[in-house]
Amino acid sequence: MKVLKVDPIKNGxxxxxxPAGLAQRVLATLKPRVSDIVMMGMNFSSxxxxxxxxxKIEGRELTQNEVNSIALIAPEAKVSIIRDLKVAQKSKVxxxxxxxxxxxxxxxxxxxxxxxxxTKFRLINAGKRELACQYCERVFNADELKHL
Amino acid sequence: xxxxxxxRDLNVEDIQQLLALAESLEKDPMQLDLSRxxxxxxxxxxxxxxxxxxxxxxxxxxxxxxxxxxxxxxxxEKGETLADTSxxxxxxxxxxxxxxxxxxxxxxxxxxxxxxxxxxxxxxxQHPTQSxxxxxxxxxxxxxLENLKLALIGDLKYGRTVHSLVYALAPFKPEFYFVAPxxxxxxAYIVNDLKNMGVNFKLRENLDDIVPxxxxxxxTRIQRERFPDREEYEKVKNAFIISSQTLEGAKDNMKVMHxxxxxxxxxxxxxxxxxxxxxxQAENGVYMRQAILATLLGEAK
Numbered sequence: 001m002k003v004l005k006v007d008p009i010k011n012g013x014x015x016x017x018x019p020a021g022l023a024q025r026v027l028a029t030l031k032p033r034v035s036d037i038v039m040m041g042m043n044f045s046s047x048x049x050x051x052x053x054x055x056k057i058e059g060r061e062l063t064q065n066e067v068n069s070i071a072l073i074a075p076e077a078k079v080s081i082i083r084d085l086k087v088a089q090k091s092k093v094x095x096x097x098x099x100x101x102x103x104x105x106x107x108x109x110x111x112x113x114x115x116x117x118x119t120k121f122r123l124i125n126a127g128k129r130e131l132a133c134q135y136c137e138r139v140f141n142a143d144e145l146k147h148l
Numbered sequence: 149x150x151x152x153x154x155x156r157d158l159n160v161e162d163i164q165q166l167l168a169l170a171e172s173l174e175k176d177p178m179q180l181d182l183s184r185x186x187x188x189x190x191x192x193x194x195x196x197x198x199x200x201x202x203x204x205x206x207x208x209x210x211x212x213x214x215x216x217x218x219x220x221x222x223x224x225e226k227g228e229t230l231a232d233t234s235x236x237x238x239x240x241x242x243x244x245x246x247x248x249x250x251x252x253x254x255x256x257x258x259x260x261x262x263x264x265x266x267x268x269x270x271x272x273x274q275h276p277t278q279s280x281x282x283x284x285x286x287x288x289x290x291x292x293l294e295n296l297k298l299a300l301i302g303d304l305k306y307g308r309t310v311h312s313l314v315y316a317l318a319p320f321k322p323e324f325y326f327v328a329p330x331x332x333x334x335x336a337y338i339v340n341d342l343k344n345m346g347v348n349f350k351l352r353e354n355l356d357d358i359v360p361x362x363x364x365x366x367x368t369r370i371q372r373e374r375f376p377d378r379e380e381y382e383k384v385k386n387a388f389i390i391s392s393q394t395l396e397g398a399k400d401n402m403k404v405m406h407x408x409x410x411x412x413x414x415x416x417x418x419x420x421x422x423x424x425x426x427x428x429q430a431e432n433g434v435y436m437r438q439a440i441l442a443t444l445l446g447e448a449k
Contacts (some may be wrong), residue, residue: 115230137274
């Protein structure tokens with residue numbers, strides 16, 4: 001019998017295949033609410049990845065924007081929406097072409113850091129996770145950008 | 149073309165159309181009438197030349213200008229957002245020409261208003277009207293933009309003007325010499341882009357032997373502040389000063405350009421040679437800006 005290290009959830013979201021060590025950063029971008037019951041597993045063994053992290057959130061289905069924010073940190077992650085103990089929806093995360101209001105521009109002289117406005121980035125290289133600010137036109141690696 | 153924010157937004161046809169219109173307006177400025185059209189100049193930082201060049205362009209086509217020059221005494225000082233200021237300007241005018249110290253400001257304003265927006269410089273990012281007037285100047289002086297040999301000289305690391313110029317010229321099969329002190333070399337990302345685009349270029353630390361080869365010398369100012377110490381600045385600065393002696397052996401068609409203001413990087417004895425072209429370049433700015441204003445206002449024929 002398969003023994004689960006983390007309890008199954010009835011309704012909510014499972015984020016699996018997070019590269020080992022990144023679970024805390026992924027969770028930080030999701031800004032858990034007081035009502036969320038969160039389980040985080042780190043350094044589990046994985047056939048594909050060697051080691052992986054996993055997050056389960058009981059009682060909360062992630063929105064598309066939240067899934068996108070995971071993609072910027074852990075593009076390999078897989079997100080499953082659980083309803084009544086069953087996987088209702090399974091998706092690979094993918095960095096969208098246009099990333100709005102998720103990350104701050106790393107250029108201190110960018111207008112987005114000077115005016116009350118939303119940031120916009122365009123994906124220019126999915127493999128290298130490179131994004132260009134729509135405003136100042138600078139190119140950044142996703143790891144260089146602070147999540148809002 | 150709805151706005152002019154970045155050279156990246158323009159394709160070769162857009163550029164060719166603007167060049168043709170600038171040429172035609174230089175020959176016959178009376179062909180267009182922008183009377184009853186109002187240009188709002190929103191200048192969050194001082195720039196005498198760019199602003200006056202735009203004002204002159206608009207007024208020579210019989211248009212009107214309202215201007216905000218600097219933020220002192222304006223609602224901006226009271227804390228008004230850029231979005232609000234530009235929305236109000238859009239009620240007062242038919243086109244906005246703006247300069248702002250923050251990068252991307254013109255793009256943001258173009259999203260806030262329904263009238264055309266021209267970027268007249270957004271920090272270290274873009275200054276497309278300068279790039280276009282440079283292209284016009286090169287074309288006018290050489291008859292074509294194709295297959296030219298150009299030396300870009302001076303501060304190639306921080307010089308926004310030269311950065312956009314190399315991209316603007318790239319489709320026209322140029323051969324570049326990038327002449328700069330080691331600490332102010334053309335940034336690696338641009339050098340890599342040019343390699344990927346198959347553009348020919350050579351990196352040099354001085355002008356030795358290349359002057360007779362050139363069609364255009366594009367000189368920029370080396371600012372002392374860019375150097376970590378004064379000694380290093382003193383060591384290199386003379387290698388990048390152009391005098392009439394430097395120009396010996398140059399081809400007859402060779403022209404010296406400079407975005408101005410110059411300090412000492414082109415000595416005044418060059419002014420009276422047939423190679424001096426920087427004042428013409430400044431004048432060309434008026435024709436190119438007329439072409440840009442007319443095109444964006446939908447008045448280009």
